Amino acid sequence: MNILTNIAPVKITLTILTVMMLSLSSVADAQVLVSSGSFHSVMPEVKGEPVEVDSFYLDKTAVTNKQYSKFLQDHENWQPGNVPSIFAYKGYLKSWENTNSDEVVNPDQPVTNVSWYAANAYCQSVGGRLPTLNEWEYSAQLMDFDSLDEAREFANSLMSWYSTFDNENIGAVGSTGIENRHGVKDQFGLIMEWVEDFKPVIANDLSLDCGTVGRMQKLGNAYSYAASIRYITRMSFSPKSTNSTVGFRCAYDVETIEDQKASL
Amino acid sequence: MKKFYLILIFLLTATSLSAQHNHGADNTLNAKEVDSEHSLYHLEAKWTDHRGETVSLADFRGTPVIVVMFYGNCTDVCPILIQDAWRLYSGVDESLREDVNVLAVSFDTENDTPEVLNNYAKYEQLDIPGWHFITADDADVRTLAMMLGVQYSKKSDGHFAHSNLVTVLDEEGRIAHRVEGLNQPMNKAEATIESIMAGLNK
């Protein structure tokens, strides 16, 4: 099982499940608990020690155009045209023709062309927050595979995906069939996602150096290579960046969701 | 032998300090480039100051503002950072100083409650008019940090790695001057504040 431990050290294994897209029946089902654990980041805080992550709730899917348009109805200051340029580049929501919820184009696709500021404001408005970088990455690698070959193939496909997004044909959320063991969907294969601290602690040191990928490739395999590409891409963004391939999902403190459930 | 030991310690200290500053190692993060053309007062968040009052950034419109981001449990670097803000504030001509505001913003939203900040202000002997130790929602603190170009990140020991940055905002809340690093000369920042004041008093 050498290779498997390589790809997913400690007790974490990678897995891909072919899963039917589930419709989100209620708000409470829209988030899942990602239970605490640890993982080897390509950039651990302390060398050699896994990163510890506390339990948190995460949206099963990325925020959709439809959800975002609802947010705009209640938050006029985030409508295109109203957003001060300190919060977003000009490409903000550039693919949107209107912001009327009934006529949202591609309602089930993830919203993209949103800046970090916008994503942060959205999550705040629904009582959540953007996931931290470590939370997002921890969740992303909680996957189980049937075989080593499958795991390796998946990791290789990530590299192809990071070289050529088909950003003109982004599918609906939940459509990738990629899901972690808690039911968090599409962390790969659909869009890239904002995280709260997208420029992590040692971003300055790492982001601009040719040797970075080598140093980040601690696990020495395609999965960690793809991860390094993702880290580097993300940390190079400006919080005002509005990319056609970048959207987000929200995370929630455990207490927030438990309180919500208790009040129902 | 003892001498050698001391020299070694000194060398280690010097190396680690220089590493921090050149490469943003464990605790010191370089500040990021920022948008200085637009007002930070677009951020509509509500803040609570160490006096327990609710304030918004736009309340400070019309005066130059010194902003510094820190956290209360930080005992090594942050006092220097606060001291830097004080050096800048006290360096401004006395006749102008009462129109200058200082915002010391904590990013430790968990521990730095208004009460804790109040104690901090008192301990630092900075519970004085014009000085505001403030805190808000995580999301709003993070947003302000992004706008200022301050990086911070919580470490597993509860401390934060963060940029050391003193920012001067003009009367409209635009970034007018930034001083990065600790114990930097403040004369340019002082001049910036004085020229903002001169513009206002015309």
Place this chain on the structure above:
Amino acid sequence: MKSIKLTFTLIIGLLLTGITSLSYAQTDEYEMDGKTFGMPEAEVFTEDYDGPPVVGDHLSLLPNLEPLDYKGNKTHEVRIDIIAQEIEVADGVKYEAWTFGGTVPGPVLHVREGDRITFTMKNRSDEEVTITEPTKEGSPFMQQVAQNNYMKAEEATMPMPHSMDFHAGTVAKDDKWRTIAPGQSIKFDWVANYAGSYIYHCGTPSVLMHTAMGQHGVVVVSPKEGYDTEYEVDKEYVIVQSEYYLKKGSGDLYQYDYEAAQNRNPSHVVFNGHQTILHDQPLKANAGDRVRFHVSNNGPSGTSSFHVIGGIFDRVWLEGHPFNEMRGMQTVLLGASSSATIDMIVPEEGKYILIDHEFADAEKGATGTLKAGPREK
């Protein structure tokens, strides 16, 4: 106020101040050995620019080299924007390239030793940019590519962070070669201090991926006094060797093959970006001509043993520097990001094959044709 604390602070402060101010110092411009160092700090900004992606008088499409139609030194205002572009690299093999200016390799910049370049670059990787419409604006490169769209370039988008590393420049990389996000622009100056042919490439990690995806090109810096020859050359061409690491994707397009790139097993090794371009569009000369090749191996990972079948290199200047003269070479070995300026006498009418004499590379495409007409002189 706070006197004890202040003392403590001052001590720490003394330790920190020197170090900090050092790391943020900007070196003032100075001269050494007739070379200019100490460029102003690069500027990262956003702009509404949506014009031609390549601007400047001395930028051309391979294998062309724009002549230096001025005396002495000048400052070049150069723009090379980053755009994604779907291009063909071999018959039926198309992929979404990451490019400087829309082609792989990017435009050839020609300057003179001692010239200053004010360089602007916008990361337009998330923007559809057309390079095939005829335009009077921009640079000769834009007209040349509109007239000769051999790579069948089509608009594409693939937002990624990118940067520019000119090997011809002598600057601090953490300033000038900074990575910029899609939508951002960077502007900086550099001086072409050394004569020769130098590659440029994206330096954003993964550098292997970024260069293999197409982000590289060449700057030809002609020596101030020219090369020390008793003759003039009749023809001048630029040839760039590079590798692609591609595999068939799910649709019609090919995609980056991570494993092949890691294992240095290219799918295609090509001259001037396409497997057959230098056969379908052979270089031209006549018998008795002295032809000058500026040959650069842009890698990312391979070497090139550059040879011309039927010719011997009369003069070779390694890296293109006039001091590095060699004579009578059959093959020039070029490591990744290495170049040579080569003069060759075209012996007689007929066909000459440019080739990477590492035959595994040649059979993956690294060949081209020089077609010689009759002797005119």
